[in-house]
Amino acid sequence: MALLVPVGRQFVALVTAGQPSAPAYFAYDAVLNRKAHGLFDAAGAPRPLSVEEFTRRRTGGAIVLDTRSPQDFATGHLSGSVNVPADGRFAEQAGMVVSPEAEIVVVAPQDREEEIVTRLARIGFDTVGGYLREPETAFLALADDMRQASRLTADELRRLLDGDAPPLVLDVRNTAEREEGFIDGSLHLPLAELARRVDEIPVGRPVVVHCAGGHRSSIAASQLRHRGRTDVSDLLGGYGAWLARTAPADA
Incomplete structure (x- = not known):
């Protein structure tokens, strides 16, 4: 049986699927x-x-x-x-x-x-x-x-999301990480793409940034503040802390 080999854009898409974005x-x-x-x-x-x-x-x-x-x-x-x-x-x-x-x-x-x-x-x-x-x-x-920089716990973020004026949650993890789970309604902009896509983040709304554990989110949140966004926080413990908070008690 002949082996079908994808060519051109199909091949590039196949071999780069799930790979992190290249830094600028x-x-x-x-x-x-x-x-x-x-x-x-x-x-x-x-x-x-x-x-x-x-x-x-x-x-x-x-x-x-x-x-x-x-x-x-x-x-x-x-x-x-x-x-x-x-x-x-x-x-x-x-x-x-x-x-x-x-x-x-x-x-x-x-x-x-x-x-x-x-x-x-x-x-x-x-x-x-x-x-x-x-x-x-x-x-x-x-x-x-x-x-000082605002950093929120998973419980604090949950309360804000349940409130009357919920913040925008910004996920700066890589695509492969997000495919394993994400916060409902969050906007996904990998850290490597944030600088060139920052205009995709709505203005006039509080932003809470998260990554996997709280390292990249501090980078991203500081960059947004550097660019003039004033109401920006990041999530302590990242998605791992969020997942631990929302996991069933008997899991």
């Missing part, structure tokens, strides 16, 4: 790799910035990339910061939500600043202007510009 920086790196460019020089890497220098670059348009944990970020961060935790698939996820052309100033866990800069350089992001050496001290000087 892949295309940027593909172009960069065809050009002549110097090697990354760790000795000449960005330096620590004073509060005044940091503020000047931030005011000038630099993106604040806060690489602390979602918990530390939620407790207190600079307004407009984008949270991409250092522990995890940091470089890949940073490449999903930050433009490679943008100047970046880094807030990092103590003594991991140079590591963060190097990991960004490995994906072609060599526009880091510097980093805060002692962020906790700097935050005291910048207290008027500090914010």
